[in-house]
Amino acid sequence: MKNYIRPALVLTLGIAALVIVYTTIVFGIGKVVPNRGLGDQITINGKRQYANIGQEFKLPQYFHGRPSAVNYNAAGSGASNKGPNNPEYLADVQKRIDTLRTENPAMKNVEIPVDLITASGSGLDPNISVQSAEYQIKRIAKVRNITEGQIQDLIAKNCEEENVIVFAPQKVNVLKLNIALDNLK
Missing domain, CATH: 1.20.5 (Single alpha-helices involved in coiled-coils or other helix-helix interfaces)
Structure with missing residues (x-):
């Protein structure tokens, strides 16, 4: 021993x-x-926000981010762990598709980018693809009474080029994009 x-x-x-x-x-x-x-902290009206943590935006005048399996709770990130054939998962995805079609009626015949209907692995992804941002342009332009070109320019200015993966799609940070949208004159 x-x-x-x-x-x-x-x-x-x-x-x-x-x-x-x-x-x-x-x-x-x-x-x-x-x-x-x-983290990447931004102070807005005296309130601290974290640009590197996904946040929920529901109002029609803002860009909406990726869905979250953890309801945007940064204390416990995680995915749903439901497989692609799970009936509950398929029902969640269909509900998200229906919501997007209702919120963006002008995009009825346009394919929805996958990152607008599926949650990320952490459930806290702060970014969306450029295609997801572009999908929402018509709704935001109509609600804010601004041109689609102004919003397109805003997306281009806030596009993050630096990717660790060489062929990764371009992305935009939803919080930073919404702040820039509020700062449009």
């Missing part, structure tokens, strides 16, 4: 030390990077 206790204690203490060192290094890096590891 003594032959097993010493190696087990050494291994336990070694792993504990490794975890402490790793945690300290990651915490230290978080304190020296831009925003000090606090």
